[in-house]
Amino acid sequence: MSPATVANWIDQGHLKGHRTPTGRRRVEAADLVEF
Numbered sequence: 558m559s560p561a562t563v564a565n566w567i568d569q570g571h572l573k574g575h576r577t578p579t580g581r582r583r584v585e586a587a588d589l590v591e592f
């Protein structure tokens with residue numbers, strides 16, 4: 558999967574994640590395992 562796909566999943570609410578102050582998306586390891 559590409560970084561763009563993961564970003565879309567976060568934006569669409571399929572994967573839990575948040576944005577850093579610089580605009581990057583971050584996913585906690587536990588959330589990724591749960592996904």
